[in-house]
Amino acid sequence: MKRGFAGVIAIVGWLAIALEFYLTLAQPRVEGVDAGERVIRFFSYFTILTNIVVAITTSAIAFYPTSRLGKFFSRPGVQTAVAVYITIVGVVYSLLLRENLTGLWAVGNHAVHDVIPAAYVLFWFICTPKSGLKWPDAFRWLSYPLVYVAYSLIHGAFTGWYPYWFVDISKLGYGVGLRNAAGVFAGFVVVGLIFILVGRLFSRTAKALSN
16 A cells, blocks of 8 residues: 555656646746746745655655665655655645646646645655654754755845745845745744654554554
C-alpha cells in the first residue's frame, strides 16, 4: 500500500509540475518577460520547488525503495520534514495567495497547492513510521526555507522581482518584508512541532498496543 500510494502521488505530482511548466512557457500570465526569465521565475517559487521535493520523495519510496535515495527518503524525519514543507505550501496559499483562475491554469494551481499537499499529508499519517521524531527537529527543518528566502532576497535585489508579495522588498521595504518572513518561519516551527507531537503520540500508542 505504501509504495502504491507514494507512486500515485509521484505520478500526479510530476504531471502537475510539467503542466505548470508548460503553461509558464506557452501561456504566460505576465507579458514582457522572456522565456529564459520565465524559467528562472518558475523554479524560484517555493511551491514548485517543494512539489518537486515531494515528487522526488514519493518516486524514491515507490520505485527505488532499496536505493540510497530510497532509504534516505524513507527516514521518518525526512518524510516528516517534507510533510511540514508541503503543508506550509497549502496553508499559505489558502490564507494569502489563493486566486480565481480558469482553464488549465486552474487545474495546475489546484494540483500543486491543494491536491498534492493533502495527498502527501494523508500519506504521512497512514504510511510514514513516526518513531524517533525529536522536538529540535522542528528547528533543524528550517534550513530549507532559510536557504530559499536568502536566495529570493538575493535574486530580488538584482532583478527587482520577488515570488511572493509578502516578501516583496521593493514594495514593502526590508523591515516589513523581513518581519513577514520571520512570521512565515514561525509558522514552519509551529507546524513542525505539531507534526512531531502527532508523530510521538502515534508512536507511543503503537508501542503501548504492542506490549
